[in-house]
Amino acid sequence: xxxxxxxxxxxxxxRPGRDDRMTTHVGLTARxxxxxxxxFPDNAGQSAETVRDITDRFGGPFAVELRDDQKAIVRDxxxxxxxxxxxxxxxxxxxxxxxxxxxxxxxxATGGASTPRDLLVVVGGEKVPWALYERADFNVxxxxxxxxxVAGLAVFLDRLFEGAELDREWENADRRVLxxxxxxxxxxxxxxxxDNAxxxDNAxxxDNAxxxDNAxxxDNAxxRAGTRD
Amino acid sequence: xxxxxxxxxxxxxxRPGRDDRMTTHVGLTARxxxxxxxxFPDNAGQSAETVRDITDRFGGPFAVELRDDQKAIVRDxxxxxxxxxxxxxxxxxxxxxxxxxxxxxxxxATGGASTPRDLLVVVGGEKVPWALYERADFNVxxxxxxxxxVAGLAVFLDRLFEGAELDREWENADRRVLxxxxxxxxxxxxxxxxDNAxxxDNAxxxDNAxxxDNAxxxDNAxxRAGTRD
Numbered sequence: 001x002x003x004x005x006x007x008x009x010x011x012x013x014x015r016p017g018r019d020d021r022m023t024t025h026v027g028l029t030a031r032x033x034x035x036x037x038x039x040f041p042d043n044a045g046q047s048a049e050t051v052r053d054i055t056d057r058f059g060g061p062f063a064v065e066l067r068d069d070q071k072a073i074v075r076d077x078x079x080x081x082x083x084x085x086x087x088x089x090x091x092x093x094x095x096x097x098x099x100x101x102x103x104x105x106x107x108x109a110t111g112g113a114s115t116p117r118d119l120l121v122v123v124g125g126e127k128v129p130w131a132l133y134e135r136a137d138f139n140v141x142x143x144x145x146x147x148x149x150v151a152g153l154a155v156f157l158d159r160l161f162e163g164a165e166l167d168r169e170w171e172n173a174d175r176r177v178l179x180x181x182x183x184x185x186x187x188x189x190x191x192x193x194x195d196n197a198x199x200x201d202n203a204x205x206x207d208n209a210x211x212x213d214n215a216x217x218x219d220n221a222x223x224r225a226g227t228r229d
Numbered sequence: 230x231x232x233x234x235x236x237x238x239x240x241x242x243x244r245p246g247r248d249d250r251m252t253t254h255v256g257l258t259a260r261x262x263x264x265x266x267x268x269f270p271d272n273a274g275q276s277a278e279t280v281r282d283i284t285d286r287f288g289g290p291f292a293v294e295l296r297d298d299q300k301a302i303v304r305d306x307x308x309x310x311x312x313x314x315x316x317x318x319x320x321x322x323x324x325x326x327x328x329x330x331x332x333x334x335x336x337x338a339t340g341g342a343s344t345p346r347d348l349l350v351v352v353g354g355e356k357v358p359w360a361l362y363e364r365a366d367f368n369v370x371x372x373x374x375x376x377x378x379v380a381g382l383a384v385f386l387d388r389l390f391e392g393a394e395l396d397r398e399w400e401n402a403d404r405r406v407l408x409x410x411x412x413x414x415x416x417x418x419x420x421x422x423x424d425n426a427x428x429x430d431n432a433x434x435x436d437n438a439x440x441x442d443n444a445x446x447x448d449n450a451x452x453r454a455g456t457r458d
Contacts, residue, residue, distance in 0.1 A: 025251075025379060028375060028380075032374040033376070033380065054375055087406055087409065087414065088409070089409065090408045138410075139411055141406070142395075145257075145260070145287055145406075146257060147258045148258050151380060151382070151383035152383075154377070154381075159387075166319065179373050181318055182362050184314075184362070
């Protein structure tokens with residue numbers, strides 16, 4: 001999100017089938033909350049396809065990579081590595097240091113006094129090697145409770161960017177949702193907007209249904225009927 | 230989290246099997262990030278069991294309910310209803326109003342000038358009826374991008390409580406993770422702590438593996454071996 005640095009999210013470990021939805025959510029959350037790129041294990045092709053599809057339709061820039069060398073990516077990353085884990089330092093204690101380390105130490109998210117550096121945010125799935133804890137510049141716990149790697153990533157990114165990611169502008173989108181108190185409005189999609197807003201195909205797809213809002217809107221027609229129950 | 234008011238998360242809609250992991254993550258995220266209670270559809274028994282198991286081991290208070298009357302819960306809720314949806318008002322614009330509406334309008338999260346009111350946070354899965362958009366006091370979008378209901382819930386709660394939820398104390402826990410820069414330390418579990426930290430059973434269970442950290446720690450032994458690959 002920031003030209004001065006690249007924020008990359010690495011999904012560490014993926015079990016095809018079983019982890020598809022979680023891995024997809026990691027990627028969609030990384031995109032929506034200000035990361036520049038997500039790296040999935042090379043066996044997560046279905047999730048990569050879903051995140052690319054959302055980027056094609058809702059905009060970017062956001063890159064999705066499939067890589068088979070996760071250990072090397074972490075080991076050789078030229079920048080700051082933050083590993084999200086329930087065993088790590090409390091995010092409220094570590095976030096300032098992380099921001100300072102990547103040059104986001106200023107009062108705003110446009111860059112502080114320190115030099116901008118790239119940040120690799122590692123989100124563990126299964127099989128996170130102990131070496132990752134040792135290599136990481138920061139092991140950070142968004143609470144020290146077991147919950148969700150998607151939730152941890154979301155809170156970490158929102159705090160990293162201090163909310164600036166919410167004001168991000170999207171490029172090359174073919175549709176845009178208009179925020180409103182009550183309604184479901186998608187613009188810049190012409191007569192397709194109805195279908196797009198419904199994202200019917202998404203609701204029917206294993207992965208896209210994962211983005212709750214698509215599943216929600218996709219089932220809107222049924223839902224209206226449902227209200228008559 | 231706040232005695233003055235109850236914050237309840239309602240998972241609206243659940244597809245057994247397909248949604249188990251997402252629904253479990255909604256519940257674990259609600260618990261970890263300051264909600265007092267989560268309500269699942271009555272067909273989400275496996276997810277409820279997992280969240281209760283985590284609460285038994287890592288502490289509470291946190292309640293998990295299975296209900297079959299989701300429409301009535303929303304319609305009859307005596308308090309403020311906030312529905313998280315990508316079509317809603319931008320969270321950065323709405324959060325202040327929501328906090329004020331439930332009596333969290335003060336400078337801290339201990340309660341502001343306004344009267345404390347209960348809050349129902351509705352997280353859509355499939356089949357969210359249009360009536361929900363109309364009944365909700367706030368339709369809130371954590372970005373207007375498709376991503377993850379778990380991520381949206383996490384950011385919403387962190388902003389609702391202004392981070393105060395991260396300092397929550399847990400009662401009746403039989404184990405506690407010690408936050409540290411490098412390490413995986415679980416205390417108050419005696420000689421079981423090793424197993425507990427590994428949560429081997431969790432890693433093997435469809436649902437608990439969902440809390441990435443459990444899966445991570447559960448596979449720690451394998452991971453160390455894995456580093457020799």
